[in-house]
Amino acid sequence: MSQQEAVPAGFDGQSVLGEEDRALVEGVLAHALRPLAKAITLIESSRPDHQRRAEAVLQALLPHTGRALRLGISGVPGVGKSTFIEALGLYLVERGHRVAVLAVDPSSSVSGGSILGDKTRMERLSRDPRAFIRPSPSAGSLGGVAEKTRETMLVCEAAGFDVVIVETVGVGQSETAVANMTDMFVLLQLPNAGDDLQGIKKGIMELADLIVINKADADPAAAMRAKAQLETALHMLRPPHPDWRVPVLLVSALKGEGLDRFWETVLAFRDTMQKNGALAEKRRHQALAWMWERIDAELKRRFRQHPAVRTMLPAIERDVESGRLAPVVAARCLLDASQTISQ
Amino acid sequence: MSQQEAVPAGFDGQSVLGEEDRALVEGVLAHALRPLAKAITLIESSRPDHQRRAEAVLQALLPHTGRALRLGISGVPGVGKSTFIEALGLYLVERGHRVAVLAVDPSSSVSGGSILGDKTRMERLSRDPRAFIRPSPSAGSLGGVAEKTRETMLVCEAAGFDVVIVETVGVGQSETAVANMTDMFVLLQLPNAGDDLQGIKKGIMELADLIVINKADADPAAAMRAKAQLETALHMLRPPHPDWRVPVLLVSALKGEGLDRFWETVLAFRDTMQKNGALAEKRRHQALAWMWERIDAELKRRFRQHPAVRTMLPAIERDVESGRLAPVVAARCLLDASQTISQ
Numbered sequence: 001m002s003q004q005e006a007v008p009a010g011f012d013g014q015s016v017l018g019e020e021d022r023a024l025v026e027g028v029l030a031h032a033l034r035p036l037a038k039a040i041t042l043i044e045s046s047r048p049d050h051q052r053r054a055e056a057v058l059q060a061l062l063p064h065t066g067r068a069l070r071l072g073i074s075g076v077p078g079v080g081k082s083t084f085i086e087a088l089g090l091y092l093v094e095r096g097h098r099v100a101v102l103a104v105d106p107s108s109s110v111s112g113g114s115i116l117g118d119k120t121r122m123e124r125l126s127r128d129p130r131a132f133i134r135p136s137p138s139a140g141s142l143g144g145v146a147e148k149t150r151e152t153m154l155v156c157e158a159a160g161f162d163v164v165i166v167e168t169v170g171v172g173q174s175e176t177a178v179a180n181m182t183d184m185f186v187l188l189q190l191p192n193a194g195d196d197l198q199g200i201k202k203g204i205m206e207l208a209d210l211i212v213i214n215k216a217d218a219d220p221a222a223a224m225r226a227k228a229q230l231e232t233a234l235h236m237l238r239p240p241h242p243d244w245r246v247p248v249l250l251v252s253a254l255k256g257e258g259l260d261r262f263w264e265t266v267l268a269f270r271d272t273m274q275k276n277g278a279l280a281e282k283r284r285h286q287a288l289a290w291m292w293e294r295i296d297a298e299l300k301r302r303f304r305q306h307p308a309v310r311t312m313l314p315a316i317e318r319d320v321e322s323g324r325l326a327p328v329v330a331a332r333c334l335l336d337a338s339q340t341i342s343q
Numbered sequence: 344m345s346q347q348e349a350v351p352a353g354f355d356g357q358s359v360l361g362e363e364d365r366a367l368v369e370g371v372l373a374h375a376l377r378p379l380a381k382a383i384t385l386i387e388s389s390r391p392d393h394q395r396r397a398e399a400v401l402q403a404l405l406p407h408t409g410r411a412l413r414l415g416i417s418g419v420p421g422v423g424k425s426t427f428i429e430a431l432g433l434y435l436v437e438r439g440h441r442v443a444v445l446a447v448d449p450s451s452s453v454s455g456g457s458i459l460g461d462k463t464r465m466e467r468l469s470r471d472p473r474a475f476i477r478p479s480p481s482a483g484s485l486g487g488v489a490e491k492t493r494e495t496m497l498v499c500e501a502a503g504f505d506v507v508i509v510e511t512v513g514v515g516q517s518e519t520a521v522a523n524m525t526d527m528f529v530l531l532q533l534p535n536a537g538d539d540l541q542g543i544k545k546g547i548m549e550l551a552d553l554i555v556i557n558k559a560d561a562d563p564a565a566a567m568r569a570k571a572q573l574e575t576a577l578h579m580l581r582p583p584h585p586d587w588r589v590p591v592l593l594v595s596a597l598k599g600e601g602l603d604r605f606w607e608t609v610l611a612f613r614d615t616m617q618k619n620g621a622l623a624e625k626r627r628h629q630a631l632a633w634m635w636e637r638i639d640a641e642l643k644r645r646f647r648q649h650p651a652v653r654t655m656l657p658a659i660e661r662d663v664e665s666g667r668l669a670p671v672v673a674a675r676c677l678l679d680a681s682q683t684i685s686q
Contacts (some may be wrong), residue, residue: 058669284664291663294674299642320634321627326401331637
């Protein structure tokens with residue numbers, strides 16, 4: 001391990017910005033889209049020098065962040081997420097908002113991006129200058145993807161976007177990551193939920209502040225049944241906040257029906273959570289949790305990359321699995337080894 | 344950080360046992376209760392020299408562990424856990440089993456032990472020489488308590504107990520810890536569940552391999568209604584394993600009714616999971632997860648205790664919470680500081 005200064009440059013905001021990055025910051029603050037895209041590319045880079053530069057840019061932009069409404073949206077494939085987000089985005093830009101759409105895609109590290117990989121999915125919205133759509137980064141772990149999305153969200157806020165939508169697909173752990181970086185988490189459901197309630201099985205429904213039954217026009221009777229079922233299921237779950245009862249709304253994104261009601265509900269949620277102080281508390285908590293998540297991930301990464309640990313790990317794991325080595329003894333061996341000086 | 348040997352003594356089972364500890368190991372293997380209690384006390388000690396000795400003892404006992412059925416039991420206060428466990432314990436010892444009862448108590452670090460703190464709670468069972476009841480350690484974090492319980496479980500197995508019951512109280516995160524160290528997780532419920540289904544709200548029901556409605560004799564009609572409700576709720580949850588449908592059983596521990604059926608179901612679960620290989624796989628996974636849990640906890644502890652981190656942390660956390668410092672920049676500052684040489 002290398003020796004470093006105890007308090008590196010960049011702490012307390014006195015970031016060392018190069019000429020080029022200073023121009024980037026000014027461009028973002030002037031709401032220009034090219035510098036915004038360049039700043040995000042810098043953030044997404046895994047090169048250590050890029051990461052340092054990205055952190056300085058982020059720190060310089062930080063005073064201009066935090067004013068957007070951060071909306072997480074999830075739902076299983078086929079629920080009509082793209083149609084819903086495009087309809088919502090167009091609805092909002094026509095009312096004077098500037099809308100950024102980001103994605104956390106748990107499958108992107110494998111498939112190279114299955115959601116938002118193709119901008120043509122939201123063709124009208126992506127052509128609108130008041131909207132900004134950023135596909136999911138195509139590589140990296142879920143944690144890594146989510147983490148870059150968090151920083152991208154801040155940069156979008158500094159670039160004047162007042163609604164940031166973070167989309168994810170309703171499978172796996174990405175929902176928790178998105179719920180942990182947004183103010184409000186919306187779960188899209190299909191009207192033919194039947195008794196196979198998507199979401200509740202995977203613990204996703206507990207994260208929802210609002211549930212939307214999309215494509216409600218296709219079979220209104222089925223949509224009403226699904227609404228009743230979802231309300232019963234919600235009744236059994238702990239609400240996200242004592243001041244908020246999770247509503248179930250019927251929407252047809254394709255026909256633009258129910259968007260008024262949806263947006264009113266989002267604003268009502270924000271107002272409630274602002275008045276009782278829960279939103280500010282949530283964001284403080286999210287910021288600290290994000291810092292610790294980064295630290296824990298890096299501690300684990302360093303540990304696993306330590307030469308002595310890498311050498312010993314395969315045999316130790318084998319012995320623990322086969323019951324020849326007590327887990328606590330194995331942990332001690334590896335921890336002791338990780339404290340040897342590597343070079 | 345100190346320099347250590349890469350592969351310390353104790354790895355590959357060549358533990359350095361002192362005279363006294365060798366006697367302890369022999370005593371435990373001879374199924375003597377005094378050495379068992381002394382070994383557990385050693386394990387529960389937080390003194391570093393005791394921990395090293397405990398690890399050597401554990402490693403020496405390891406080849407004699409793993410043959411018990413490990414049963415986790417949880418339920419909210421008032422559900423009749425003590426009565427149930429005592430009835431089950433007496434039922435089992437009368438049928439030739441040796442039963443150990445351990446506890447993971449999330450409140451014990453605050454209150455000094457609220458469950459199993461008082462052995463008189465299970466007076467008959469605690470007087471039986473074929474049973475061994477160990478109260479929850481009265482101090483330490485949840486992780487710490489759970490971790491000692493895991494090791495205590497192994498020592499009990501080496502001492503010939505073939506059923507180990509790990510009890511916890513149905514609040515907080517201790518259920519996950521107990522489910523992660525046992526073969527089967529049983530959730531006790533009250534017959535008057537009403538529509539306030541205990542468990543499902545807290546995500547505990549998802550952990551259950553078996554649900555027991557205790558005190559079913561008090562109001563049989565209510566118990567049947569609760570059974571139907573629980574079965575509906577289970578239908579919405581993902582089953583713990585595709586080969587196992589979670590049963591809901593009616594029991595009256597006080598009258599000893601339903602214990603036969605309960606034990607048959609436990610054995611049926613074990614047989615199913617043994618035949619399909621899921622039990623062996625679960626234990627391998629649990630052992631590895633336990634090792635990594637220990638490592639992660641220790642990495643975090645070392646990080647937070649690093650002098651430079653301790654000095655910087657309060658100001659950095661304040662700045663992150665107030666939005667003056669980007670979480671990713673804060674993480675970098677602290678990580679850099681943690682790599683300085685401390686003394």
